[in-house]
Amino acid sequence: MVTKDADSKTTATKRPAATTSKAPTSSSAAVSRTAASPSRLRAGAPAKSAAIPTATSSASSKAPGVKTSAPSKPVSSLKSPAGSPTASKPTGASSSSKTGATAGKAGPKGGSKGGAKSGASKSSAEHEAAEDSGPDPAAEAARRAELEAKAAAEMEALRRAAWQAQVEYERKQEAKRRQQREEEAKRKKEEAALRKSLLEAAYDGEDDQIRAGLSRAREAGYLRPDPVEAADGHGNTLLSEAAAGGAVSTVQMLLQLGAQPNSRGEFLRTPLWRAAFLGKEEVVPALLQGGADPRIGNEGGELPEHVAPAAIKEVIKAWDVAKTDMLIQQIEVCEEGEEGCAGLQELLRRHRPAAACAGG
Incomplete structure (x- = not known):
């Protein structure tokens, strides 16, 4: 009996630690008292036993997760406090709840962080894939070289066309100047011949030839300003x-x-x-x-x-x-x-x- 009392006391002290409310403490105390004096149960003490259901009911109402049983069952359960189902369930529930809470807390955070990390790694991978799938530097250099060669060919064609146009213009201008020089030489030659003929006709007294020569000079614009003063x-x-x-x-x-x-x-x-x-x-x-x-x-x-x-x-x-x-x-x-x-x-x-x- 002494051993049972010690075990009951130990179990009574451990059971409240597994629960979160104060109600299991009073119920355990009542059960331990009953287990400590089985003579009272046999004698049918009404005063003390009446308090047990009240404590049990209050304990059950306050702690729904804790089961109440007959006095003999807690006594048997008190014999093995380590394997007591009553003690293991709250402990397991508490540990599982803590684990679940920890998992719940860590789950969203870890999931969000993991999702962000996985999204960042995915985007970086896509970026790297896009960079890897970009134009080939050799092909790009070849394309640029081709464009530059085409532009150089066009510029060369334009330069040649401009040069040909300039040459043609210079040729036309030179032909025009040559024509002007030829016309001026011809004009001077004709004017000199007309002047000479007029002077000779004046010396010789050929009046008709002088009149014809003066008329021709006025029409052609020779011997300016006045042909008479030739x-x-x-x-x-x-x-x-x-x-x-x-x-x-x-x-x-x-x-x-x-x-x-x-x-x-x-x-x-x-x-x-x-x-x-x-x-x-x-x-x-x-x-x-x-x-x-x-x-x-x-x-x-x-x-x-x-x-x-x-x-x-x-x-x-x-x-x-x-x-x-x-x-x-x-x-x-x-x-x-x-x-x-x-x-x-x-x-x-x-x-x-x-x-x-x-x-x-």
């Missing part, structure tokens, strides 16, 4: 050549067409100076009446009367230079407008009916 390389004009040749009609015609009577050619000689020097007595009066000034000498200061024969000297001395001044003034006015030219024409008619200005 001169040779020394500055000798058509009038000077006509005076030197002694062609009176040509001198009068050229004066009527507006030729300058005091033009200066080689050695600054005027038409009057040349006619006086060469003894062309028939043209000296026509020159004086057309506005030739006997006071103009050559580059050495020699006047026409100084180099003229005696007959021409008498004509020049007999000429009134006041008329020359008036004629020169009228010529200048005639060059500015038609009104002055009309006055000069009237003046020339009084003194020399055969002479007139360019507008007459």
Whole structure:
């Protein structure tokens, strides 16, 4: 009996540790008291036994997981506290609940962490697979080299086309310049030939040829600004050549067409100076009446009367230079407008009916 009491006490002290509520403690105490005094159960002590169901009921109500039984059953169970089903079940339940809670706590966290890790590893694996499945560097380099070669070929084609266009343009420009040079050379050649023919015709007194040549020069734009003033390389004009040749009609015609009577050619000689020097007595009066000034000498200061024969000297001395001044003034006015030219024409008619200005 002493051993049973000790075991009951040990079991009574261990059972409350397996439960989470205080109700099993009171129930165990009641059972241990009953087990400790079996004489009371035999005697049928009502006061003490009545408290056992109350404690048991309260224990059962408070601890649903703990089973209550007759007094003999707890006594037998108390004999083997290590293998007691009552003690093992709460312990197992507690350990399983703790394990389950730990698993429950660790499960979501571990699952989420494991899922995140597995997702990250999957994404990295996919990324690595995408990188592995990317374009081949050798193929990409070959493609770039092909594109660069194609672009270089296109640039070369454009460069050649531009060069050919430039060459063609230069050829056209050179042909145009050559044509212009040829036309200009032809023009100069024709102009020189026309000038020469006019000078020769003036010296020879061929008036019709002179008129035709002057008309042609005006139409072609040769011998500008005025074909009447055409001169040779020394500055000798058509009038000077006509005076030197002694062609009176040509001198009068050229004066009527507006030729300058005091033009200066080689050695600054005027038409009057040349006619006086060469003894062309028939043209000296026509020159004086057309506005030739006997006071103009050559580059050495020699006047026409100084180099003229005696007959021409008498004509020049007999000429009134006041008329020359008036004629020169009228010529200048005639060059500015038609009104002055009309006055000069009237003046020339009084003194020399055969002479007139360019507008007459």
